[in-house]
Amino acid sequence: MARYNFKRIPDHVGVIPDGNRRWAQKHGMEKEEGYSYGIEPGFRLYELCIELGISELTLYGFTQDNTKRPTVQRKAFQKACVDAVEILAGKDADLLVVGNTQSNMFPKELLPYTGERVRFGKGLIKVNFLVNYSWQWDLHQALSAVSSGNKNVTDLIGSSLISRVDLMVRWGGRRRLSGFLPVQSIYSDFYIVEALWPDFKEEHLLEALGWYQEQDITLGG
């Protein structure tokens, strides 16, 4: 912590690691080759978040909308998600994978991490990984659970184990949520990094945090 001095750190950071395909094309590769270059940056981000004392990190793996892309791309991002979790299993995190497990687009290797959190090592940070996620699926879980009475919608959605997101950081220049946890990101502060995700630098997150600590958090009050 001595390396950094922020006056306020978000509890929960959401990440949209976008730009893998554009990065691959920029480097003369096929689009689908970009995804594997997105894994190592994710672990640098993970290490930095632990060092900073961030307690929860949610990463966009892929969405049900994304699975409409060409098969070669779909297989590449599915594999990148499985590979990332295999590496994480050797580290220190409490992992929860959230997404539609009922579809054959969901990688079976990740089923053990759905439903409840699984501890790896010392469990130094909560990591939520959105895999075959869709906001429609998320909200429909609430609709199908509603018979249980007059509960709060946040307790009924598919991603109910994931807390409110304080800071959303999106790499790759696009300024949109793309369906990332619509309920939890209601009051998220939104920071855009122009760089493509495989070009991740620690400075990107540090700049986002420097901006975040100056924001006036009112939650509408």
Added chain:
Amino acid sequence: MARYNFKRIPDHVGVIPDGNRRWAQKHGMEKEEGYSYGIEPGFRLYELCIELGISELTLYGFTQDNTKRPTVQRKAFQKACVDAVEILAGKDADLLVVGNTQSNMFPKELLPYTGERVRFGKGLIKVNFLVNYSWQWDLHQALSAVSSGNKNVTDLIGSSLISRVDLMVRWGGRRRLSGFLPVQSIYSDFYIVEALWPDFKEEHLLEALGWYQEQDITLGG
């Protein structure tokens, strides 16, 4: 139209007219005095949207969270919403007011505009006005309607008559959605204007549109 030449115009623009209180303080007034200065800019925006051929405009009036503010502020923004609708009634729009009408925070004067659209004059543009709105209320409408079968969540929410938002423009520098139509803003492109809302200039929207037309719209595909 001759004055402007955009290669792509959003069908539906969402607007978060933030910064009225900060503007009032900057000008030596009490915070609550800012809201009345937010009405005239809204009508300049409305006229510009019609000229540009934008077909639907959604404006944030106030949220249920906002009603927790001091009473003098709450009364001021409630009055500003009623005043704005009275002025709009003399113009050309199809108005829909969306929000929780069951609460006494909802201004009774606006009840005639809830439930279905009301045409004013030639109805040149759809105007949606979020009044005593809350995303929890919106989603809970879906939960309470779910008994009707396996419908899509977008058909069941409280704001189901409001279409997908293509471009979200927020004045006042904050970079967050603050609960603005979470379902419809899933894929919205998000543009922030640093100026406070009462300092609205036509150029702000034109710059947002100039940026929007360059965005790559994929809807996750």
